[in-house]
Amino acid sequence: MLIGSLFDVDRAGNVLISYNNYPARRSIPFLEWLETVPSSFAVEFTPDPEETNEIIASGYQVRRNLVVKFKEDTIDQTLLLLPVLETRFPDMVTILTLPGNHLTPLSQDPGWKPGIEFSPLDAIAQWLRQELYREPQGLTREILRWLNPL
Template sequence: MSWKEISGNWVLATKQKPLGIIHFLGGAFVATAPHVTYRLLLEALAEKGYIVIATPFVNTFDHDAIAQQVLLNFERAMIRLEERGILGNGYLPIYGIGHSMGCKLHLLVGSRFPKVERAGNIFISFNNYAARDAVPFIEQFNTAFTNSQLAVEFVPSPAQTNDLVREYYNVRRNLLIKFTSDTIDQSVGLSEILRERFNDMVTMQIIAGNHLTPLGQDVKWQAGRDFNPLDAIGQWFKQEVYRDLNLLKSIILLWLNPLLPPV
């Protein structure tokens, strides 16, 4: 398998008959190259039979505009894949997976565009902070313009986003994943809002890790000809780095398809 750029997306197509399609959106500032920053996670999903469409985006204050653009790019990729015969003839469920800001974008897609169908969404490390909390120095920027009453905020704001989800979000099946050492996670609040709409279809998992766990990168450690104590330390370190990421992979794959064998 190899990543291919298609209509502004990075696409990884499984060699086997696909089980479904995953639309992945990463976190702010690391979403410009998701096929690199989330490579291990996304390739693990593709190896289990899913077509992964990872849509890059550049963060701005207009999150509505970003959501609309990533959806447009995704739909363009779907057309190209269908033309190439990669999607096959049968029905393929489409799942959204988001990390950090990517979660908000999937929520906006599910709230702003009622004709968009998703079999389910997975929200990893959701956060919905105001601009002054999410962007360095923005509070000082606002203070400098208090006389003109200039206030910089994301569109929609955190409160507006919550209201949109309460009233319009239309994806029934949802998985929220929160890491124990993630200090900026707001998944609990989101789970309460989602359960107001689809109580029996919302699952929340709390697992070991932190906000950067989904970005776990490959750690190269080549053991010497004679395995020595330093090699043992290197192997232990590699296992520790991968442990939380592997658990994340397992939980996602089990939720997507409970019949799949474990990672």
């Protein structure tokens, strides 16, 4: 969001996933604990959330946007970002709510490949892979559909 607000960018669109503009303490697990450790350092984002909102509201340049929110994402702020984008670019913003949480986009396909003979362990691993990777695969499908709707 900041790159698209502060610099001239040549983009057909942006996919914004799990938008979050909270202070560092709210966004990064265990950060408060780290700050209590002697000789640790204070951490905060720059610009701060209020400044970020102002920069985006006045300078965001990318017209076409897909904004993805996950149903169980406890730190998502997409609904606060949406009116800002819709004010800047009416009819150019798509919101999509999918199953998952804030870590869904970070999921990795384990890529289990069965052995020469398909064993019961292979069957369990394939089933487990399908279940664990269902949400990231759904995200991939929806992004590809948005990129090429035909």
